[in-house]
Amino acid sequence: MTTQNDHTNDNTDVGTGIRLVVLDMAGTTVADGGLVEEAFAAAARHLGAEPDGMLDYVRATMGESKISVFRHLFGEETKAQAANKAFEAAYAELVDGGRVEALPGARETIEELRGRGLAVVLTTGFARTTQDAILAALGWQDLVPLTLCPADAGGRGRPYPDMVLTAFLRTAAADDVRQIAVVGDTSYDMLSGVRAGAGLVAGVLTGAHDADALRTAGAGRVLDSVAQLPDLLA
Numbered sequence: 322m323t324t325q326n327d328h329t330n331d332n333t334d335v336g337t338g339i340r341l342v343v344l345d346m347a348g349t350t351v352a353d354g355g356l357v358e359e360a361f362a363a364a365a366r367h368l369g370a371e372p373d374g375m376l377d378y379v380r381a382t383m384g385e386s387k388i389s390v391f392r393h394l395f396g397e398e399t400k401a402q403a404a405n406k407a408f409e410a411a412y413a414e415l416v417d418g419g420r421v422e423a424l425p426g427a428r429e430t431i432e433e434l435r436g437r438g439l440a441v442v443l444t445t446g447f448a449r450t451t452q453d454a455i456l457a458a459l460g461w462q463d464l465v466p467l468t469l470c471p472a473d474a475g476g477r478g479r480p481y482p483d484m485v486l487t488a489f490l491r492t493a494a495a496d497d498v499r500q501i502a503v504v505g506d507t508s509y510d511m512l513s514g515v516r517a518g519a520g521l522v523a524g525v526l527t528g529a530h531d532a533d534a535l536r537t538a539g540a541g542r543v544l545d546s547v548a549q550l551p552d553l554l555a
Contacts, residue, residue, distance in 0.1 A: 339521060339554055340495040342434055343488050343514070345384065345505035346445045348528020350427040350547055351455060356415050357383065364391075364408035368400060383529035384507030386446045386471040386478025409451050416454045423459050424527055426548025431464055433551045440494035443468045444484045446509075467491060479509035482517035489517070504550060506530060508538035515539035523553065 347353045361379050365372035375394055382390050387408055391401040415421070434441050442465060445452045449470045456462050467488065471478035474487040485503055495501055502521035503514030506528025514522035515538070523542040524535030532543045542553060 338500050339439065339502045340500040341440045341442070341489060341492055342502045342504065342550075342554075343442050343444055343485050343519075344431070344547065345507070345510050345528075346443055346452070346455065347447075348383065348506035349504060349510070349525050350424055350431070350443065351459070352422050352424050353528060354420065356412060356420055360408050360411035360415060363411035364404045367407040368395065368404050370395075380529060382509065384446055384479045384505060384509035384513075386476075387448070388471075389478060405448070409448050412447070412451055413454050416451075416458050419458075421455055421458050423461075424546060424548075426546060428459075428461070428464065430547050430550050434554070435465070437551075437554075439554075440467075440488075440492040441465050442488040442492060444488070445470050446478045448472065479507075480512035480516065482513050485513055485517035485519060502550075502554065504544075504547060506535075508534050511535055511538035511540045521554075523550070 344350055347357065358376060358379060362372040365375060378394065379390060388401060388405045391404040395401045395404055431441050447470060449472055452468060452470050456468065469484045469487055474483035477483045485501060489495060489498060489501060498518035499520035501517065501519040502523065503510065503519040504523045504525060505511065506525050507530050511522050511524055521541060522539050523544055524540035525544050525547050526532060527546045535543050544550065544553065
């Protein structure tokens with residue numbers, strides 16, 4: 322089912338004037354396949370905690386900076402940092418094991434948008450080491466000039482607008498935040514775009530959250546996948 326035109330927040334003249342596209346990674350351009358939950362469970366057990374009772378919160382906060390999630394769940398900063406370190410190690414092991422792949426049409430979408438002269442930035446809630454491992458596993462190290470993680474934006478990840486605004490400032494591709502498109506698969510992706518004042522906030526149905534959750538968080542458009550984005554921006 323194509324849901325491009327089924328929306329609650331009207332991004333008038335979608336695509337008009339967009340110069341910068343800020344794309345999420347896991348669940349939007351990169352297939353997650355349950356890896357986040359698997360790595361989280363390993364991290365929780367590393368700290369002697371039972372993960373089952375925590376997974377609902379993990380699912381609800383997909384897209385958020387992982388250290389922020391662990392701070393909420395474990396309280397103490399020392400425990401949160403230890404959990405985050407264990408999570409990153411577990412996720413890296415899964416990546417090294419060949420468990421990560423691009424979503425269909427993702428690379429082609431990025432190449433097409435860049436070919437039109439748009440700036441494209443890839444963002445994540447993971448730490449830089451994990452983001453770099455994913456990019457290397459996919460052969461995407463040179464796909465875009467700029468990739469961002471929360472640490473690159475002062476430490477605050479989604480739902481804060483910091484990564485979107487950092488992309489805006491560092492690329493200098495747009496004159497106005499309304500020339501930014503933010504695309505992701507989670508409610509927090511949508512909130513970050515809304516809070517940044519992006520002209521287009523679009524959700525995709527290839528990741529963590531469903532269409533209703535994306536719209537409630539501010540999605541102006543909901544797409545089946547990122548492969549539909551070039552047509553939306555045409």
